[in-house]
Amino acid sequence: MSKLRLALPQPPPKRRRTREHVQHWAPTAGDVAAPSSPTNVDLAEEAAPEALPNDTLTALHLLKSRFPAEAAVTPFASRSQLYSVLADRTLADRQLEELRRTAAIRLLQLPASRDECAVVLAGDYAAAVQQCKAGLEEKQQQQSGAANSRISGSTSMDLEVFDWFAERVLPRCSEVMITHSELVQLLGTAPGVSRLLQPRQQGAPAAVTDHQVSLLLNQGLLTRHTGGPDGYLFSMPNAGLAVRSVAAGRQEILGLLQRRHQPELLEAALLKRKLQRSVLGVRWHVADMIGGGSLLRISTAVGPVLRAAKRGG
C-alpha cells in the first residue's frame, strides 16, 4: 500500500511580536495593543504575508478608533500621532509612504499649517466624497421640489463629477496636489483605458466643465494651492474646522500647563477636561503633542505626568 503523503500548505510564518519597542502608552479599556516593529524589517517581506497589515496601518486604525465621533470632520490622524504610537520613526515614514503609494491612505496637506499632513484612510475619504454628493443631491431635490419648473444650479449630470473623482482621480493620483490640466484629463478618462493609447473618437464623453470642478472646490474636496497658479491640493470637507481645532487645541493645552506653577499636569486629570476651542478632544491633542515633542510624558508613582517641553538647548 502506498502511503499518501499529503503536502499540507504551510501556514505563513508568524512574526515575533515583542513589546520592548512599544513606547509606554498605557492601554486603556477600549484599546488594541499596538504591535511593535521588529528591528530589521525588510519591506519586501511586508508585501508577502498580505493578511498581516502594516504596523502603520494598524496604528492608524487604532488612532481612528479613538477619534471622537461627534466631530463633524472625517477621522484623520497627524504624523506626530503616529510617531507617538510607533517607536521607529524612519520605519513609520517609509511604511506611510508605501501605504500612500498603494492608495490605502491619503495624505492631505492641511491649509495654513506648515508641512503638517493629515493622514486619512482611503475608505474614509471615499465615504466623505459620497457624503458630499448625497448632501448635494438632497439639496437639489429640496430645491426642485420647491420650484419644479426652475432649473437649479447643479444638475444631476454635474453630480457625476463626485463619482468620477472617486473612481478616476483618487486611485491614480496619490500625491498631495494636482494641477488643473491633470485633473481635467483624469476626470475625463474612464478608468482602465490607457490615456496614451486612447483613440480619438467622435463620440467621446463630454469634457469636464469648470462648473463641475468648482463643485469639488465648493465642497472642500480640493483647495487652491498657493505655490502656483493652477494647482489644487486635496483636502477634506470641513478642513477649516479641523485646522482651527488643531491649532487652538494645542494652544489651549499649552496654556493650561503654563499657567501653573510648574508646567506639568497629571495625564488623568487632563483627560477629564473638555476643550472649548477644539472639537477633536484632549486625547487627540495629547498624542499629537507627545509625538511632536512639545509635551513630555513622564511616568511617576501616581501615574503618567505631562510636562511642557523646553526646546532649543
Add this chain to the structure above:
Amino acid sequence: MSRLSRLFGRETGQQHAVVRAIGQDRSATCPIAVQSLEFSGDKVLRSVHTGGVTCLDLDHGEQRYLLAGAADASIAVYDTQLPSGAEAQQQQAEQREATRAAAAALDATMAPLQSSRQVAEARANPGGCTDHAALFSITKQSPGGHKYSVAAVAWYPVDSGLFVSGGFDSEVKVWDTNTLQVACSFSVGARVYATAMSAAATAHCLVAVGSDNTAVQLCDIVSGGFTHTLSGHRGAVWAVHWSPSSDWELVTGSCDGQLRLWDIRRAGPLHVFDQHDTQQQWQQQQQAQQQQQHAQTQQQARQPETKLGQSRRLAAHAQQPAKGSGSRDGAAAASERMFLPERVTKYATAHAGSITGVAPTPDGLHWLSAGTDDKVRLWDAASHRHQLVHYPGAFNRAVQARQLAVSDDGSLLFHPLGSVVQVYDVGSGKMLRTLSGGHYGTINCCRRGSCVVDHAVVFVHGVVWNATAQELYSGSSDCNIVVWAPARERVNSERDGWQRDSDGDDWSE
C-alpha cells in the same frame, strides 16, 4: 587596533601598513567613538572675535588651519595642531579687550565679553592643555577689510594660500594668506550669505555666491569676473555646496524651501528636489519596468509573432519611452499620468520652511539638508530621491545660515541647535548624543538705573569636523570657538594600547 591608535602610529611614523589601513578603515570595523566626544580640556582656541562667530572652515589639504569669520567683520585663522607661544596669547587677549572696550564706549549696552569655559578652565589648569591663539586676524580697520558682518568664509581647496570671504557689505573678497591683501573683490549687489568653492574641480576656479539675490552667481578668480548666473530660486539663497564627486555640479538651498541641483554646463536646474518624491517609488518603478521587459522578451521568445502581436509590441514600445521619462521624473508607476516638468519647478519643495544648511556625505552618495520646518532630510545623490530617514528633534528656527558637518566616514551628522550640537546617525536617523555645555549666554545688564539680569540666548552658527584629529569645532554667537575632542582617558588608553601592540616586529602584523 582602533582608529585612534592607528592615528598615533601614523603620527610617530611607524609601520607603513598602519598608514594604509587608516584609509581603508570603514566605520563598521572601527566606529568613531562618538560617545567619548566631549568638551575638550586639552585644546583651547583663543578667539579674537568681539562679535559672534558666523562661519568656520578647515583647510582641505592638511586639515590644520581653521578659518573663522565673525559678525564684527573680523576674520581669523587658527592653527589647530601647533600651540602658540605665551606672548602671542597675551598680546591677542589684550588686543581683544581693547577693541571690545572701544566698541563698548560707543554703545554702552553691549554685554561684557565672556571668555569661553574652555579658556577659563585652561587658566585654572595651565599645565594640562595647549593654547592655540590666532595666527593672524583681519579686522574692520585693516586695509580691504569688510565693513559689516562676515557671513561666509571658504578656503581655496587646493592649498591654504588663498581664501574667500563674503559679507553683508555685498562684497566677496579673495585674500592672499601670506600678504593678507585682497587679491580680487567681487561686488554682488546684495548681502552675501554663502560662498563655496569646489574641492573636486580641476578645470575651474569658480566661487559660488549665495546672496539676497535669488540668482546664484559664480565668480571666477582667474579672470576676475562673473561667469554664470543660476536663476530660478524664489528667495534668498542661504546654502550653497559643490558636489564632492563632480566638477560641475552644485546644490543650492534657498528661503523658499527649494533645493536645486545645477550642472553649470547647461542652462536650468538639473533637478529640483521634492520631499514627496521618494526612493521607494523609484525602486518600484524600476522593478516594474524590468519585469515588464522581461515578460515581453519571454513572450516573444515563446510564440512566433503575429501581426496583432507586432502591433501590440509596437504600441507597448511607444508607451514605454513615455513611461521611461515619467519614471525619471517621478510619476507613480500605478498611475498613467504624464509628469509635467513645470509641476516640479513650480511646486516642488524640499522643505516647508527655509533651508538653512546643505552638506554632502564625503563619499558623494547622499546629500543632507536642514530646514526651518524642524526637519533634516537625506537625499540620494544618484536618483535625487528623498530617502525618508527621520532625524527626530532637529528643531530649527534659524534666521541665517547654519553650517552642518558630516564626519569623514559619512556616518555622523552634527546639527547645531540653539547652544548645543546634536549628533545623529546618518543612516538610521537616531539621535546619538547632544554636545552641550560648551556655549553659554552672556549676562546683559542695562546701563544706569535698574540692573536687569537677563540670559541672552546663544546660537551655534557653524560646526566643522576635523578628520585627522577626530575633533569637532563649533563657533557661536558668544564669540567663541569650542573644541570637542575624544575624552582624555580614552586617548591615553588608546595610546598605551597602541604602544603595547606595536611591540611586535613587522612580520607579525
